Amino acid sequence: MANIAILGFGTVGSGVAEVLDMNQAEIRRRTEEPVAVKYILDTREFPDSPYAHLVIHDFSVIEQDPEVSVVVECIGGCGVALDFTSRALKAGKHVVTSNKALVAAHGLELLELARQNNRNFLFEASVGGGIPLLRPLSFCLAGNRIEEICGILNGTTNYILTKMIHENRNFDDMLRRAQEKGYAEADPTADVEGLDACRKICILAALAFGRHVYPEQVYTCGISGITTEDVACAEAAGMALKLLGRTFRQEDGRFVIYVSPHLVLSDRPLASVDGVFNAVLIRGNAVGEVMFYGRGAGKLPTASAVVGDVVDCVLHNDKRRSLGWGESRPADLADFSQVPLRWMIRTRAASGAVGAVFGQVEYLPGRKDAFLTAPMTKAALDGLREKGFSLLSAIPVLS
């Protein structure tokens, strides 16, 4: 019998309990022993829940119970979640989390703490919800030098962009729709401004390149500035408009990491990923391009990933060899503003002025105000803007 404790009985925490119940037989076939929830830690009571009798309020009960081998952290944030995760690892328990903020900010120290205590710290659910991503990247693709990772990492923004395109509506209306449907939170900032995608691409980059990247180091632009005109330009270009987290290795060995809306060529596999779905493309020097697709959020999909990690902890109770990462040396990260990219530019400037500044450009079919540039840096664009050149939009193109 493997006993687990769930910290935080919100959407994900209750989903974990539900999946463990619903799929008992399947899970037992894999683990060869039953997996039971012994405690649920929350500040609230849940008198009407079938798990009411498991609810406790004092973490030290879990910490001191030698029968608890796996702690599932679903509290979120970096406050008590960090404290409890550290204490659980020190108390000799494996920790599984869905908390991307925690992993992106403290993954380095928590992986080291897990190593010192010979326990696992697993976080498959922190990126891409239920989509298997971190384990395939770390193990199945271990024979590759990873060249690039590029993904639709946030379902809320993908839903909003998809709706803006298909229904020709503006950002504010579609954000409200997403909130009504429960796809966006009351405070949507972390989603729409790209911070959520940023945390996730940081975690993917750390696993791929072996260096922790902090969200503060990453150029991040969300979708709140995307207009119906940008959508129309994407359509004119025959491309999809997607918020992407992206990291790739430059020829000089440094890596680029950023979050931004992109125009995506329609024959690229990411282009057809619509609605709340997520997808991540990984390019390795041996495997070429592989893509992983599925529901990036939601109660049961996220719980699916958490339970997968729990099963792994139970199967490898003596610790599976984890793949950690090291300190980020600033020299590893390229300055995003100096990275050459192709851009879709929307401008009030006449074609003569455009030609003088950008040289040969490719105007979008049927548009006199929008064109694609040759590769150029964001610094150069910023310089033009400072000089008063009209840049209504500047969106990178994923070719």
Add this chain to the structure above:
Amino acid sequence: MANIAILGFGTVGSGVAEVLDMNQAEIRRRTEEPVAVKYILDTREFPDSPYAHLVIHDFSVIEQDPEVSVVVECIGGCGVALDFTSRALKAGKHVVTSNKALVAAHGLELLELARQNNRNFLFEASVGGGIPLLRPLSFCLAGNRIEEICGILNGTTNYILTKMIHENRNFDDMLRRAQEKGYAEADPTADVEGLDACRKICILAALAFGRHVYPEQVYTCGISGITTEDVACAEAAGMALKLLGRTFRQEDGRFVIYVSPHLVLSDRPLASVDGVFNAVLIRGNAVGEVMFYGRGAGKLPTASAVVGDVVDCVLHNDKRRSLGWGESRPADLADFSQVPLRWMIRTRAASGAVGAVFGQVEYLPGRKDAFLTAPMTKAALDGLREKGFSLLSAIPVLS
């Protein structure tokens, strides 16, 4: 230092040596010790290869060398490959293989032999080439009851079908093109008649449902009977034409497994997977649908998967807990001929005769000779054919 031996120095075997060399630094970061090829077993000499000095012809050298911890089997088939795999496991070595014929026919006994000898028998490369599939299915999705797996599992046939559709050419011409490009073998039977896809869906079903399924148990129909008229019907229906391996759980708990060309609704993620690419859709009761996409064959992609397994063996030299499967009980498998499916039917029969036999049907736009049926069994269709009803084509529809 982890020493490995490669059996068979053909496309995959030489790719494994190449990937281990090319990505030494990356692999060492993961394994924490160098991985070196100590022997290459082949009946041939390779005097011009940089690995010429490693080539040997006597398997017992490998079998008896305690320094060799991992044996990579790339011989193919079930002759010496089976013999050497068994002997390597008995000699206390982990075995990694890309050999789907071996796994589909002898996976059950080889997994048992690995268990007895406390070694790993890993075969990620046997399905989907470089695409991470088996490990995500077995571990990341371990919290799910798997409801369905459906995949484009053979790049050769997907290339031929894609070309038939995009260039409006017949099967024989496009098979010849595939052979010229090296995508199809001189004897293309295993690919075009669906046997290769069959072996792969058998392996996926075994991992998902925990029961070995032998290829002989599986209804298998390839693409050699697909005509330009079928392609035209798929276009009229607005659907893609794909050879799919498919397995799903029926309500009675039994599972269906078969290989057949399908019409696929264009908004389904599998519909846009073209050319030599493979993709596998897995539906779990918690995660919903996830899809894995990439190159399903080729030297380096396949070697990528093999090397991922080698890294896993080196990391978990004391054996990782493997997920095997048990004997297939015949009662677990549904009789394919009794499974209700929707079909696209092409016929010479007039609409009156069609209505009398099929009831209400949905004719394809612009076609008087082709329609979609309500769900019905293959047995019923076979009965109609026996009675002399004209059935030029009968292709299941994936909805």
